[in-house]
Amino acid sequence: MSQRQVLQVFEQYQKARTQFVQTVAELATRPQNIETLQNAGVMSLLRPLLLDIVPTIQQTAALALGRLANYNDDLAEAVVKGDILPQLVYSLAEQNRFYKKAAAFVLRAVAKHSPELAQAVVDCGALDALVICLEEFDPGVKESAAWALGYIARHGPELAQAVVDAGAVPLLVLCVQEPDLSLKRIAASALSDISKHSPELAQTVVDAGAIAHLAQMVLNPDAKLKRQVFSALAQISKHSVDLAEMVVEAEIFPAVLTCLKDPDEYVRKNCATLIREVAKHTPELSQLIVNAGGVAAIVDFVGDSRGNVRLPGVMMLGYVAAHSENLAMAVIVSRGVLTLDAVLQTESEDHIQAAAAWSLGQIGRHSPEHAKAVAQANVLPKLLRAYLRPDVSEDLQIKSKKALKHILQKCVHLEALEPLLQEAPANILKHVVAQFSKVLPHNPKSRRLFVTSGGLKKIQEIRAEPGSALAEYINTINNCYPEEIVKYYSPGYSDSLLERVEHYLPQT
Amino acid sequence: MATLHKLLKEVDSIVKEIYDQQLEAEVHRKEEYDAAVRIQSWYRGIRTRSLVKNLNRCAIRIQRHYRGFMGRRRIRAILIDSVKRMCLDHYNKQAAQIQKMWRGFYVRKYVFDYYSRKKYLESLVAKNEMIRSELAEQEEAMRREARKREEEETRRRLRAWAERHHYLVSTVVQPSVFNSPYRPFTLPEETLLLNTRPKTPPKVASVGHGFDPSWRQYGQNQLMVRLPSKLPPLPAKPQGPFRQPEEVRAQRYREFQPSLRVATDYEAVKRAREQWRAEEWAGRLYDDEFKPTKALREKAYQPLMHTASEYGHLAYGNAHFREVQPERHVTQDRFRTIVPPVPVFDKLNAEYVEGYVEN
Numbered sequence: 059m060s061q062r063q064v065l066q067v068f069e070q071y072q073k074a075r076t077q078f079v080q081t082v083a084e085l086a087t088r089p090q091n092i093e094t095l096q097n098a099g100v101m102s103l104l105r106p107l108l109l110d111i112v113p114t115i116q117q118t119a120a121l122a123l124g125r126l127a128n129y130n131d132d133l134a135e136a137v138v139k140g141d142i143l144p145q146l147v148y149s150l151a152e153q154n155r156f157y158k159k160a161a162a163f164v165l166r167a168v169a170k171h172s173p174e175l176a177q178a179v180v181d182c183g184a185l186d187a188l189v190i191c192l193e194e195f196d197p198g199v200k201e202s203a204a205w206a207l208g209y210i211a212r213h214g215p216e217l218a219q220a221v222v223d224a225g226a227v228p229l230l231v232l233c234v235q236e237p238d239l240s241l242k243r244i245a246a247s248a249l250s251d252i253s254k255h256s257p258e259l260a261q262t263v264v265d266a267g268a269i270a271h272l273a274q275m276v277l278n279p280d281a282k283l284k285r286q287v288f289s290a291l292a293q294i295s296k297h298s299v300d301l302a303e304m305v306v307e308a309e310i311f312p313a314v315l316t317c318l319k320d321p322d323e324y325v326r327k328n329c330a331t332l333i334r335e336v337a338k339h340t341p342e343l344s345q346l347i348v349n350a351g352g353v354a355a356i357v358d359f360v361g362d363s364r365g366n367v368r369l370p371g372v373m374m375l376g377y378v379a380a381h382s383e384n385l386a387m388a389v390i391v392s393r394g395v396l397t398l399d400a401v402l403q404t405e406s407e408d409h410i411q412a413a414a415a416w417s418l419g420q421i422g423r424h425s426p427e428h429a430k431a432v433a434q435a436n437v438l439p440k441l442l443r444a445y446l447r448p449d450v451s452e453d454l455q456i457k458s459k460k461a462l463k464h465i466l467q468k469c470v471h472l473e474a475l476e477p478l479l480q481e482a483p484a485n486i487l488k489h490v491v492a493q494f495s496k497v498l499p500h501n502p503k504s505r506r507l508f509v510t511s512g513g514l515k516k517i518q519e520i521r522a523e524p525g526s527a528l529a530e531y532i533n534t535i536n537n538c539y540p541e542e543i544v545k546y547y548s549p550g551y552s553d554s555l556l557e558r559v560e561h562y563l564p565q566t
Numbered sequence: 567m568a569t570l571h572k573l574l575k576e577v578d579s580i581v582k583e584i585y586d587q588q589l590e591a592e593v594h595r596k597e598e599y600d601a602a603v604r605i606q607s608w609y610r611g612i613r614t615r616s617l618v619k620n621l622n623r624c625a626i627r628i629q630r631h632y633r634g635f636m637g638r639r640r641i642r643a644i645l646i647d648s649v650k651r652m653c654l655d656h657y658n659k660q661a662a663q664i665q666k667m668w669r670g671f672y673v674r675k676y677v678f679d680y681y682s683r684k685k686y687l688e689s690l691v692a693k694n695e696m697i698r699s700e701l702a703e704q705e706e707a708m709r710r711e712a713r714k715r716e717e718e719e720t721r722r723r724l725r726a727w728a729e730r731h732h733y734l735v736s737t738v739v740q741p742s743v744f745n746s747p748y749r750p751f752t753l754p755e756e757t758l759l760l761n762t763r764p765k766t767p768p769k770v771a772s773v774g775h776g777f778d779p780s781w782r783q784y785g786q787n788q789l790m791v792r793l794p795s796k797l798p799p800l801p802a803k804p805q806g807p808f809r810q811p812e813e814v815r816a817q818r819y820r821e822f823q824p825s826l827r828v829a830t831d832y833e834a835v836k837r838a839r840e841q842w843r844a845e846e847w848a849g850r851l852y853d854d855e856f857k858p859t860k861a862l863r864e865k866a867y868q869p870l871m872h873t874a875s876e877y878g879h880l881a882y883g884n885a886h887f888r889e890v891q892p893e894r895h896v897t898q899d900r901f902r903t904i905v906p907p908v909p910v911f912d913k914l915n916a917e918y919v920e921g922y923v924e925n
Contacts, residue, residue: 319702351693351694351698354697387687391694
């Protein structure tokens with residue numbers, strides 16, 4: 059055979075390999091093909107192609123493997139079991155940027171499914187190679203490497219610590235400053251994943267100077283970037299007061315409040331999460347947020363959003379009100395109670411209602427003024443109903459009961475307490491009656507109102523064990539009134555009167 | 567004696583008078599006695615009364631003085647007491663004022679300040695309103711921008727579609743799909759197509775031949791191929807006078823006759839030099855340079871310090887005239903002469919252009 063004929067055989071083989079790997083990569087983009095591919099044993103066929111001489115085939119094989127591993131964790135496990143990872147890690151250091159991108163994609167796809175797989179990726183020594191990729195010039199390579207590191211760090215504190223120990227954080231902070239938008243997004247998301255696990259990790263991220271750069275990007279027009287930035291800042295500030303103070307010192311308020319009106323709802327949610335994490339630590343931080351007008355913005359946000367998105371806003375109001383009665387009054391004055399009432403009424407999910415009940419309890423428990431403001435919004439019957447409904451979760455029950463107790467212990471606004479006399483169970487009724495017994499002895503007008511509205515009648519109908527606190531309260535109330543009236547309203551009085559009529563002998 | 571006589575004469579009458587008088591007196595003795603007693607009692611009464619009155623007056627006087635003295639003493643005591651009480655009241659009030667102010671201050675500073683809290687809550691409400699309105703404005707602005715971008719995007723897409731599908735426009739002869747005769751109205755796509763300029767397909771840049779100056783019939787080949795056998799008819803308006811068409815054609819398709827300068831390559835001299843140098847080198851037998859004297863042959867060549875200096879060869883015509891190499895300067899400051907300022911230069915600077923004369 060001539061030389062050319064020999065070479066032609068090799069060329070045909072190369073063409074065939076190229077076509078195979080390109081087709082497999084294309085087929086792997088559609089989920090319905092992947093089962094078939096898996097059954098056909100595509101993994102074992104792709105593995106040797108990773109070591110092919112032709113770079114294009116290598117890259118496309120890596121891309122196909124990445125897409126397959128991305129789909130579900132069985133395939134990712136197969137990638138791990140097939141000993142492909144060490145080869146990929148080795149070539150990450152050597153090859154050109156397209157291969158690096160594809161290899162980082164495979165690592166990311168494997169690591170995203172579960173902590174064990176991520177640990178397997180780390181055990182292959184992928185971290186050092188990925189960190190080296192972060193120093194490349196090409197933004198696409200950096201983006202893939204940062205994405206992979208983010209997915210690894212997401213699973214747990216040990217993995218995040220491993221990522222930090224590999225020295226990724228300063229490079230990620232450098233990536234955040236790059237002009238490329240998608241790279242910024244991914245770097246911000248990776249920083250957020252690292253710092254969410256523990257205060258030490260968050261401190262490491264802060265020490266690398268991340269806060270200043272993240273704070274600069276708060277006003278960027280891109281919505282997805284803002285999501286990640288706010289998520290990162292929230293994860294940093296949630297761990298301790300110092301971190302929250304450092305985030306606040308970056309002068310994000312009041313610019314952050316504009317993002318509460320962003321068209322994208324996850325930007326709004328993450329922004330509200332950030333404000334919540336800052337507000338929950340100390341009264342001073344909450345005061346800062348209140349003075350910047352944050353409470354009004356959050357109240358508007360809670361009023362405009364629906365569903366899970368408004369949960370951080372609801373919790374933020376509760377945290378702010380919990381610190382001091384000054385701040386609780388500030389929340390009331392900013393129309394927070396009405397909004398929380400609407401949340402309690404309209405939301406169907408239990409955990410959001412529980413959060414709203416908790417927040418209302420924190421607002422109302424400080425003083426009679428606060429309790430009055432809460433009670434006037436007609437909140438107490440709703441809380442009672444939430445407590446008594448048979449199908450609610452335990453969390454909602456406990457929270458609404460506690461909220462009711464807190465508010466009732468300070469409420470002296472009797473018109474709001476009267477509807478509770480009818481429906482409340484014994485343990486709540488005790489507090490309601492206690493409040494009546496505190497107010498009625500001193501206020502003649504309220505005594506009159508109490509009688510005319512039928513409250514006294516209901517009090518008489520309550521059956522209490524003698525010697526219990528409830529009986530004492532009922533006694534106190536009864537002593538405020540003349541005996542005839544008490545007897546008139548006590549149950550069975552008409553029967554005893556009729557009996558007397560029966561036994562009465564008319565005087566002739 | 568005479569007197570005695572007279573008296574003895576009258577004794578009888580006198581004795582009678584005495585007896586008469588005595589008798590009268592005896593008659594009137596009771597009356598007179600009563601009257602005397604009455605007068606005496608009246609007089610005694612007067613005297614006694616006046617004595618008693620005097621005594622009374624004296625007693626009263628004494629009592630008055632005494633009572634005044636005691637009363638004044640008591641009054642004085644009461645006065646002292648009341649003055650003391652007034653002073654104490656005053657001090658108490660002042661002390662209460664101090665305590666009032668101190669307690670108010672202390673409570674407002676360390677415990678709770680009602681008015682400042684009220685003011686704070688009012689200002690908080692005002693600030694909230696301000697923030698709400700600002701945020702609403704910004705939200706409106708963002709929405710407007712998003713809407714504008716969306717509109718721009720749709721407009722761009724429509725324009726791109728129209729540019730690519732311009733062939734769908736209707737002609738006089740053949741109405742298009744959007745201008746169907748079976749429909750009473752034309753669709754808006756028709757107007758869109760009419761209003762946009764069609765996009766011509768991108769011209770594939772042909773790899774032209776490099777400029778070859780020796781090609782005498784430059785351009786003639788391409789044009790001659792496309793030249794129609796018959797030219798299009800002339801318009802009715804008379805134009806002329808005309809030259810002969812052969813003349814015109816000869817002029818129009820005249821062959822390119824570049825001058826020698828144009829035809830020569832820009833780097834022809836350099837290439838010619840190099841070619842000559844190469845030829846010379848190839849034909850050279852001895853590479854050693856010819857040195858006329860023995861001294862030159864044996865001694866090593868010592869270049870001039872002038873040219874061998876590290877500060878560069880300052881010969882005329884280096885890379886370019888007026889070449890400066892600022893990185894070799896000792897300092898980047900400009901060289902200044904220390905001369906006293908000349909006022910004429912300032913005037914010239916002001917009259918001509920600032921910096922025209924540099925001092």
